Amino acid sequence: MAILVIAEHNNVALAAATLNTVAAAQQIGGDVHLLVAGQGCGAVAEAAAQVAGVAKVLVADAPAYAHQLPENVAPLIVELARGYSHVLAPATTNGKNYLPRVAALLDVDQISEIVKVIDADTFQRPIYAGNAIATVQSSAAVKVITVRGTGFDAVAAAGGSASIEAIGASCDAGVSSFVGEELAKSERPELTAAKIIVSGGRGMQNGDNFQLLYGLADKLGAAVGASRAAVDAGFVPNDMQVGQTGKIVAPQLYVAVGISGAIQHLAGMKDSKVIVAINKDEEAPIFQVADYGLVADLFEAVPELSAQLG
Ligand SMILES: Cc1cc2nc3c(=O)[nH]c(=O)nc-3n(C[C@H](O)[C@H](O)[C@H](O)COP(=O)(O)OP(=O)(O)OC[C@H]3O[C@@H](n4cnc5c(N)ncnc54)[C@H](O)[C@@H]3O)c2cc1C
Secondary structure, three states: OEEEEEOOEOOOOEOOHHHHHHHHHHHHOOEEEEEEEEOOOHHHHHHHHHOOOOOEEEEEEOHHHOOOOHHHHHHHHHHHHOOOOEEEEEOOHHHHHHHHHHHHHHOOOEEEEEOEEEEOOEEEEEEOOOOEEEEEEOOOOOEEEEEOHHHOOOOOOOOOOOEEEEOOOOOOOOOOOOOOOOOOOOOOOOHHHOOEEEEEOHHHOOOOOHHHHHHHHHHHOOEEEEOHHHHHOOOOOHHHEEOOOOEOOOOOEEEEEOOOOOHHHHHHHOOOOEEEEEEOOOOOOHHHHOOEEEEOOHHHHHHHHHHHOO
8 A cells, every 4th residue: 555645845845734744644554655746846856755754756847837736736646646545635725726626536535634544544534613523434445635734743854765756747737827926925934834823813903013922923933823803804914814714723832812712713723732822801712722821911911921031
Protein backbone atom coordinates (compact mmCIF):
# COMPACT_ATOMS: atom_id res chain seq x y z
CA MET A 1 0.00 0.00 0.00
CA ALA A 2 1.37 3.40 -0.97
CA ILE A 3 -0.07 6.78 -0.14
CA LEU A 4 0.19 9.88 -2.28
CA VAL A 5 0.39 13.17 -0.38
CA ILE A 6 0.00 16.39 -2.35
CA ALA A 7 2.54 18.96 -1.19
CA GLU A 8 1.41 22.48 -0.35
CA HIS A 9 3.94 25.07 -1.50
CA ASN A 10 4.45 28.38 -3.29
CA ASN A 11 7.12 27.13 -5.74
CA VAL A 12 9.76 28.40 -3.33
CA ALA A 13 9.15 26.71 0.01
CA LEU A 14 7.26 23.72 1.30
CA ALA A 15 4.34 24.80 3.52
CA ALA A 16 4.16 23.46 7.07
CA ALA A 17 0.71 21.95 6.40
CA THR A 18 2.44 19.31 4.25
CA LEU A 19 4.26 17.99 7.32
CA ASN A 20 1.00 17.47 9.23
CA THR A 21 -0.47 15.69 6.21
CA VAL A 22 2.54 13.39 5.96
CA ALA A 23 2.00 12.59 9.66
CA ALA A 24 -1.56 11.50 8.89
CA ALA A 25 -0.30 9.38 5.98
CA GLN A 26 2.22 7.68 8.24
CA GLN A 27 -0.53 6.79 10.69
CA ILE A 28 -2.45 5.11 7.86
CA GLY A 29 0.70 3.14 7.12
CA GLY A 30 2.58 2.23 3.96
CA ASP A 31 5.05 4.04 1.70
CA VAL A 32 4.46 7.77 1.55
CA HIS A 33 5.08 9.55 -1.75
CA LEU A 34 4.90 13.35 -2.07
CA LEU A 35 3.71 15.06 -5.24
CA VAL A 36 5.15 18.51 -5.86
CA ALA A 37 3.21 20.11 -8.72
CA GLY A 38 4.36 23.60 -9.62
CA GLN A 39 6.66 25.62 -11.83
CA GLY A 40 10.31 26.20 -11.04
CA CYS A 41 9.70 24.21 -7.87
CA GLY A 42 13.05 22.39 -7.68
CA ALA A 43 13.84 23.82 -4.25
CA VAL A 44 10.49 22.56 -2.96
CA ALA A 45 11.23 19.08 -4.29
CA GLU A 46 14.62 19.15 -2.56
CA ALA A 47 12.94 20.16 0.71
CA ALA A 48 10.25 17.51 0.22
CA ALA A 49 12.93 14.82 -0.15
CA GLN A 50 14.26 15.77 3.30
CA VAL A 51 10.91 15.26 5.04
CA ALA A 52 11.14 12.41 7.53
CA GLY A 53 9.36 9.25 6.42
CA VAL A 54 8.84 10.16 2.75
CA ALA A 55 9.97 7.40 0.38
CA LYS A 56 9.65 9.18 -2.97
CA VAL A 57 9.04 12.68 -4.31
CA LEU A 58 7.26 13.06 -7.65
CA VAL A 59 7.84 16.41 -9.33
CA ALA A 60 5.54 17.80 -12.01
CA ASP A 61 7.26 21.02 -13.06
CA ALA A 62 5.33 22.84 -15.78
CA PRO A 63 3.73 26.26 -16.43
CA ALA A 64 0.26 24.68 -16.16
CA TYR A 65 0.91 23.90 -12.47
CA ALA A 66 2.44 27.26 -11.52
CA HIS A 67 -0.56 28.42 -9.51
CA GLN A 68 -2.07 25.05 -8.70
CA LEU A 69 -5.20 25.75 -10.70
CA PRO A 70 -7.51 22.87 -9.80
CA GLU A 71 -8.58 22.36 -13.43
CA ASN A 72 -4.97 21.48 -14.25
CA VAL A 73 -3.77 19.82 -11.06
CA ALA A 74 -6.78 17.51 -10.57
CA PRO A 75 -6.28 15.49 -13.81
CA LEU A 76 -2.60 15.05 -12.91
CA ILE A 77 -3.51 13.68 -9.48
CA VAL A 78 -6.21 11.43 -10.98
CA GLU A 79 -3.67 10.00 -13.42
CA LEU A 80 -1.34 9.15 -10.55
CA ALA A 81 -4.04 8.13 -8.06
CA ARG A 82 -4.75 4.78 -9.63
CA GLY A 83 -1.46 3.49 -8.29
CA TYR A 84 -2.27 4.44 -4.70
CA SER A 85 -4.57 3.31 -1.91
CA HIS A 86 -4.97 6.86 -0.53
CA VAL A 87 -4.56 10.40 -1.81
CA LEU A 88 -4.12 12.99 0.92
CA ALA A 89 -3.94 16.77 0.77
CA PRO A 90 -3.89 19.42 3.47
CA ALA A 91 -7.31 20.99 4.09
CA THR A 92 -5.98 24.34 2.90
CA THR A 93 -7.53 26.65 0.33
CA ASN A 94 -5.60 24.81 -2.38
CA GLY A 95 -6.34 21.32 -1.10
CA LYS A 96 -10.01 22.12 -0.72
CA ASN A 97 -9.96 23.47 -4.25
CA TYR A 98 -8.50 20.57 -6.22
CA LEU A 99 -9.25 17.47 -4.13
CA PRO A 100 -13.06 17.44 -4.54
CA ARG A 101 -12.44 17.44 -8.31
CA VAL A 102 -10.10 14.50 -7.89
CA ALA A 103 -12.74 12.60 -5.90
CA ALA A 104 -15.41 13.39 -8.49
CA LEU A 105 -13.21 12.32 -11.39
CA LEU A 106 -12.39 9.07 -9.58
CA ASP A 107 -16.10 8.66 -8.72
CA VAL A 108 -15.44 8.24 -4.99
CA ASP A 109 -16.57 10.21 -1.93
CA GLN A 110 -14.10 12.66 -0.51
CA ILE A 111 -13.43 12.27 3.20
CA SER A 112 -12.97 15.83 4.42
CA GLU A 113 -10.84 17.31 7.18
CA ILE A 114 -9.89 14.21 9.10
CA VAL A 115 -8.48 14.80 12.58
CA LYS A 116 -7.72 11.18 13.46
CA VAL A 117 -6.80 7.94 11.73
CA ILE A 118 -8.44 4.85 13.25
CA ASP A 119 -7.20 2.45 10.58
CA ALA A 120 -6.58 2.50 6.84
CA ASP A 121 -10.34 2.68 6.08
CA THR A 122 -11.65 4.53 9.12
CA PHE A 123 -11.19 8.14 10.09
CA GLN A 124 -12.59 10.77 12.42
CA ARG A 125 -13.70 14.20 11.29
CA PRO A 126 -15.51 17.05 13.01
CA ILE A 127 -19.07 17.88 12.06
CA TYR A 128 -21.55 20.57 13.21
CA ALA A 129 -18.79 23.20 13.60
CA GLY A 130 -16.74 20.79 15.66
CA ASN A 131 -19.50 20.02 18.15
CA ALA A 132 -19.51 16.34 17.21
CA ILE A 133 -16.91 13.98 15.82
CA ALA A 134 -18.06 11.56 13.11
CA THR A 135 -16.29 8.26 12.57
CA VAL A 136 -16.42 7.46 8.87
CA GLN A 137 -15.44 4.29 7.07
CA SER A 138 -14.75 4.09 3.36
CA SER A 139 -14.63 1.11 1.04
CA ALA A 140 -13.47 3.20 -1.94
CA ALA A 141 -10.62 1.69 -3.93
CA VAL A 142 -8.75 5.00 -3.63
CA LYS A 143 -9.51 7.04 -0.55
CA VAL A 144 -9.42 10.76 -1.22
CA ILE A 145 -8.85 12.66 2.00
CA THR A 146 -8.20 16.21 3.18
CA VAL A 147 -6.34 16.48 6.45
CA ARG A 148 -6.94 19.10 9.12
CA GLY A 149 -3.40 20.03 10.13
CA THR A 150 -4.30 20.82 13.72
CA GLY A 151 -5.21 17.15 14.27
CA PHE A 152 -1.72 15.79 13.57
CA ASP A 153 1.67 16.74 14.95
CA ALA A 154 4.00 17.65 12.09
CA VAL A 155 6.70 15.18 11.09
CA ALA A 156 10.27 16.49 11.06
CA ALA A 157 11.16 18.61 8.02
CA ALA A 158 14.62 17.05 7.97
CA GLY A 159 16.14 13.61 8.31
CA GLY A 160 14.62 11.95 5.25
CA SER A 161 16.38 11.03 2.03
CA ALA A 162 13.66 10.32 -0.52
CA SER A 163 14.37 9.79 -4.21
CA ILE A 164 13.14 12.50 -6.60
CA GLU A 165 11.40 11.47 -9.81
CA ALA A 166 10.32 13.92 -12.52
CA ILE A 167 6.94 13.39 -14.14
CA GLY A 168 6.91 14.36 -17.79
CA ALA A 169 3.19 14.78 -18.31
CA SER A 170 1.75 18.28 -18.30
CA CYS A 171 -1.95 18.95 -18.40
CA ASP A 172 -3.29 22.37 -19.28
CA ALA A 173 -7.04 21.89 -19.35
CA GLY A 174 -7.29 25.29 -21.00
CA VAL A 175 -10.44 26.23 -19.10
CA SER A 176 -8.96 28.58 -16.52
CA SER A 177 -6.10 30.99 -16.24
CA PHE A 178 -4.38 32.76 -13.41
CA VAL A 179 -5.13 36.47 -13.39
CA GLY A 180 -3.46 37.76 -10.24
CA GLU A 181 -3.43 37.68 -6.50
CA GLU A 182 -3.17 40.17 -3.67
CA LEU A 183 -1.31 38.72 -0.75
CA ALA A 184 -1.48 40.30 2.69
CA LYS A 185 2.03 41.21 3.77
CA SER A 186 2.91 40.95 7.41
CA GLU A 187 6.07 40.83 9.46
CA ARG A 188 4.21 38.67 11.94
CA PRO A 189 3.91 34.89 11.66
CA GLU A 190 1.20 33.45 9.41
CA LEU A 191 -1.93 32.70 11.43
CA THR A 192 -2.18 28.96 10.79
CA ALA A 193 1.54 28.40 11.42
CA ALA A 194 1.95 30.65 14.49
CA LYS A 195 2.84 29.17 17.87
CA ILE A 196 1.16 32.08 19.66
CA ILE A 197 -1.95 33.97 18.53
CA VAL A 198 -3.52 37.07 20.05
CA SER A 199 -7.07 37.55 18.77
CA GLY A 200 -9.44 40.47 19.17
CA GLY A 201 -13.20 40.61 19.00
CA ARG A 202 -15.99 43.14 18.91
CA GLY A 203 -14.86 44.26 22.36
CA MET A 204 -11.93 46.03 20.67
CA GLN A 205 -14.49 48.62 19.51
CA ASN A 206 -12.59 49.71 16.38
CA GLY A 207 -9.64 48.97 14.11
CA ASP A 208 -7.34 51.54 15.72
CA ASN A 209 -7.60 49.77 19.06
CA PHE A 210 -6.13 46.64 17.44
CA GLN A 211 -2.79 48.48 17.78
CA LEU A 212 -2.93 47.31 21.40
CA LEU A 213 -2.98 43.73 20.20
CA TYR A 214 -0.28 44.29 17.55
CA GLY A 215 1.97 45.69 20.29
CA LEU A 216 1.29 42.70 22.54
CA ALA A 217 1.73 40.26 19.65
CA ASP A 218 5.09 41.76 18.70
CA LYS A 219 6.37 41.26 22.22
CA LEU A 220 5.23 37.64 22.15
CA GLY A 221 6.31 36.91 18.56
CA ALA A 222 2.64 36.17 17.90
CA ALA A 223 0.23 36.37 14.98
CA VAL A 224 -2.92 38.45 15.33
CA GLY A 225 -6.36 36.99 14.66
CA ALA A 226 -9.91 38.22 15.04
CA SER A 227 -13.48 37.12 15.52
CA ARG A 228 -15.92 37.39 12.65
CA ALA A 229 -17.70 40.22 14.45
CA ALA A 230 -14.46 42.23 14.39
CA VAL A 231 -13.98 41.41 10.69
CA ASP A 232 -17.58 42.16 9.75
CA ALA A 233 -17.39 45.49 11.57
CA GLY A 234 -14.40 46.37 9.37
CA PHE A 235 -11.89 46.56 12.24
CA VAL A 236 -9.48 44.19 10.45
CA PRO A 237 -9.26 42.33 7.11
CA ASN A 238 -11.01 39.00 6.73
CA ASP A 239 -7.82 36.95 6.34
CA MET A 240 -7.47 37.44 10.11
CA GLN A 241 -10.73 35.66 10.91
CA VAL A 242 -10.52 32.59 13.14
CA GLY A 243 -13.42 30.17 13.27
CA GLN A 244 -15.81 27.97 11.40
CA THR A 245 -15.80 30.23 8.36
CA GLY A 246 -12.30 31.53 8.99
CA LYS A 247 -9.02 29.83 9.78
CA ILE A 248 -8.68 26.75 11.96
CA VAL A 249 -5.77 27.20 14.35
CA ALA A 250 -4.23 25.25 17.21
CA PRO A 251 -1.26 27.23 18.54
CA GLN A 252 0.58 26.58 21.78
CA LEU A 253 -1.04 29.73 23.20
CA TYR A 254 -4.25 31.49 22.10
CA VAL A 255 -5.13 34.79 23.78
CA ALA A 256 -8.76 35.82 23.15
CA VAL A 257 -9.35 39.49 23.89
CA GLY A 258 -12.89 40.91 23.92
CA ILE A 259 -14.25 37.76 22.28
CA SER A 260 -17.42 36.20 23.72
CA GLY A 261 -16.71 32.62 22.60
CA ALA A 262 -19.53 31.82 20.16
CA ILE A 263 -19.43 28.20 18.95
CA GLN A 264 -18.44 29.34 15.48
CA HIS A 265 -15.36 31.04 16.93
CA LEU A 266 -14.55 28.10 19.21
CA ALA A 267 -14.70 25.80 16.18
CA GLY A 268 -11.56 27.51 14.91
CA MET A 269 -9.43 27.63 18.05
CA LYS A 270 -10.58 25.26 20.78
CA ASP A 271 -7.80 22.76 20.03
CA SER A 272 -5.20 25.37 21.07
CA LYS A 273 -2.91 23.96 23.75
CA VAL A 274 -3.41 26.83 26.24
CA ILE A 275 -6.27 29.31 25.96
CA VAL A 276 -6.25 32.64 27.78
CA ALA A 277 -9.35 34.85 27.74
CA ILE A 278 -9.66 38.50 28.69
CA ASN A 279 -13.27 39.59 28.91
CA LYS A 280 -15.14 41.99 31.17
CA ASP A 281 -18.19 39.70 31.32
CA GLU A 282 -17.57 36.83 33.72
CA GLU A 283 -20.46 34.92 32.11
CA ALA A 284 -18.84 34.98 28.65
CA PRO A 285 -18.78 31.43 27.17
CA ILE A 286 -15.10 31.81 26.23
CA PHE A 287 -14.31 31.20 29.91
CA GLN A 288 -15.70 27.66 29.58
CA VAL A 289 -12.86 26.67 27.25
CA ALA A 290 -10.19 28.96 28.72
CA ASP A 291 -7.32 27.52 30.77
CA TYR A 292 -6.73 30.99 32.23
CA GLY A 293 -9.47 33.62 32.37
CA LEU A 294 -9.10 37.25 33.31
CA VAL A 295 -12.33 39.14 34.05
CA ALA A 296 -11.14 42.64 33.27
CA ASP A 297 -11.51 45.63 30.98
CA LEU A 298 -9.23 44.85 28.06
CA PHE A 299 -8.24 48.52 27.75
CA GLU A 300 -6.61 48.23 31.16
CA ALA A 301 -5.46 44.61 31.10
CA VAL A 302 -3.76 44.54 27.68
CA PRO A 303 -1.55 47.62 28.23
CA GLU A 304 -0.61 46.25 31.66
CA LEU A 305 0.26 42.88 30.17
CA SER A 306 2.32 44.53 27.42
CA ALA A 307 4.14 46.65 29.98
CA GLN A 308 4.96 43.57 32.08
CA LEU A 309 6.45 41.91 29.02
CA GLY A 310 8.90 44.83 28.81
C1 LIG B 1 -22.68 30.45 9.82
C2 LIG B 1 -21.88 31.28 10.79
C3 LIG B 1 -20.50 31.23 10.72
C4 LIG B 1 -19.74 31.97 11.60
N1 LIG B 1 -18.37 31.89 11.54
C5 LIG B 1 -17.63 32.56 12.46
C6 LIG B 1 -16.20 32.45 12.46
O1 LIG B 1 -15.57 31.79 11.61
N2 LIG B 1 -15.52 33.11 13.43
C7 LIG B 1 -16.13 33.88 14.40
O2 LIG B 1 -15.44 34.44 15.24
N3 LIG B 1 -17.48 34.00 14.40
C8 LIG B 1 -18.24 33.38 13.44
N4 LIG B 1 -19.59 33.56 13.44
C9 LIG B 1 -20.16 34.61 14.31
C10 LIG B 1 -20.37 34.17 15.75
O3 LIG B 1 -21.65 33.57 15.87
C11 LIG B 1 -20.31 35.40 16.68
O4 LIG B 1 -21.26 36.35 16.25
C12 LIG B 1 -18.95 36.08 16.74
O5 LIG B 1 -17.94 35.11 16.95
C13 LIG B 1 -18.94 37.08 17.87
O6 LIG B 1 -17.72 37.79 17.86
P1 LIG B 1 -17.22 38.48 19.18
O7 LIG B 1 -17.02 37.46 20.24
O8 LIG B 1 -16.05 39.33 18.80
O9 LIG B 1 -18.40 39.50 19.53
P2 LIG B 1 -19.42 39.48 20.71
O10 LIG B 1 -20.18 38.20 20.79
O11 LIG B 1 -20.21 40.74 20.59
O12 LIG B 1 -18.51 39.56 22.00
C14 LIG B 1 -17.75 40.66 22.36
C15 LIG B 1 -17.18 40.36 23.73
O13 LIG B 1 -16.30 41.41 24.11
C16 LIG B 1 -16.47 41.63 25.50
N5 LIG B 1 -16.05 43.01 25.77
C17 LIG B 1 -16.64 44.15 25.32
N6 LIG B 1 -15.94 45.23 25.75
C18 LIG B 1 -14.92 44.75 26.50
C19 LIG B 1 -13.88 45.36 27.23
N7 LIG B 1 -13.74 46.70 27.27
N8 LIG B 1 -13.02 44.58 27.89
C20 LIG B 1 -13.14 43.21 27.86
N9 LIG B 1 -14.12 42.57 27.18
C21 LIG B 1 -14.99 43.33 26.52
C22 LIG B 1 -17.94 41.39 25.77
O14 LIG B 1 -18.15 41.07 27.13
C23 LIG B 1 -18.24 40.25 24.82
O15 LIG B 1 -18.10 38.99 25.47
C24 LIG B 1 -20.37 32.81 12.56
C25 LIG B 1 -21.76 32.86 12.62
C26 LIG B 1 -22.51 32.10 11.75
C27 LIG B 1 -24.01 32.16 11.84
